[in-house]
């Protein structure tokens with residue numbers, strides 16, 4: 422899970438944000454692409470903007486870079502209001518969604534391209550290019566042309582080119598979009614390393630929730646121009662605030678119900694799917710009679726052929742589907758109400774077939790702790 426290595430500036434009240442996005446709205450004629458977004462991003466963060474296609478991620482990034490101006494609201498970077506600052510004067514560089522390398526130029530020339538207009542001597546420029554190639558570990562390919570490189574190597578050239586101008590903020594739009602899964606994972610760690618080495622503030626756009634979880638200090642989850650939730654990967658995963666965020670990040674079971682009673686620290690929810698009551702750790706704001714959804718991650722539900730000792734949040738069902746995914750198994754269990762529950766179980770390290778708790782058609786008991794469930798209201 423996330424690195425969360427920046428001393429948690431966002432939890433320290435006196436820290437000034439490095440980037441402040443203040444009530445920013447972007448309209449394209451009648452269409453609202455970004456809707457009243459406010460965000461504070463701190464120095465040295467690797468901040469992820471996460472959301473589905475068309476939700477406004479690129480548009481928000483373009484307003485940071487200055488290629489697009491907000492219809493309403495303001496952007497501040499390093500204490501300066503960016504409203505009338507043109508893109509080339511901002512302490513920002515952007516790596517575009519489809520980064521285009523110049524095909525006729527070598528790796529070295531591509532990386533040095535943006536430095537032409539900087540007041541550097543030839544030796545200084547060569548030095549900077551060399552540093553960048555070392556950083557992305559491509560020194561031995563300095564003389565190659567882009568078509569002589571793999572996809573991942575080309576991606577690193579684009580990254581080196583964006584870093585060469587030594588921006589204070591690097592904006593990366595889907596930096597790993599063109600790579601296959603294995604290379605993506607590898608390059609994610611490289612990006613994290615480079616971010617740590619340079620200390621530059623990174624804002625990364627992605628629609629891949631696993632990528633956002635691995636890479637970032639914090640995530641903003643976007644949906645149709647709105648930020649639904651901002652938090653560390655752990656907060657977003659363990660404490661989603663809405664059904665949308667719960668569903669968007671990882672897999673989750675949701676049982677709709679009505680709050681029957683509340684005590685000091687627990688709430689009891691009547692759920693038709695569960696054919697009974699579920700007890701959950703109470704959220705401060707729930708009231709008796711309220712319609713809620715009880716959400717439980719598949720890995721937080723235990724599965725066993727034996728009835729559990731405690732009857733709290735336990736129910737019997739039947740395995741209708743079973744998938745084996747190397748390190749874990751996924752069971753789909755049908756409850757008497759016909760509701761389906763997904764349960765994830767980490768496989769035993771020692772064996773392969775032997776440790777499976779149940780097979781197709783087996784009757785099993787499911788159970789979870791009140792602390793494992795989340796109460797969602799909308």
Ligand SMILES: Nc1ncnc2c1ncn2[C@@H]1O[C@H](COP(=O)(O)OP(=O)(O)OP(=O)(O)O)[C@@H](O)[C@H]1O
Nearest residue numbers: 449452454472473474475476477478479480481628
């Ligand atoms: N110049 C423009 N004129 C009109 N509409 C636009 C313009 N640019 C973007 N939009 C619209 O604004 C919305 C947000 O677009 P944006 O490119 O920010 O999405 P995104 O989150 O980056 O999506 P993706 O993941 O597909 O790249 C989309 O519905 C898009 O069609």
Ligand SMILES: [Mg+2]
Nearest residue numbers: 478479518594
């Ligand atoms: Mg985009």
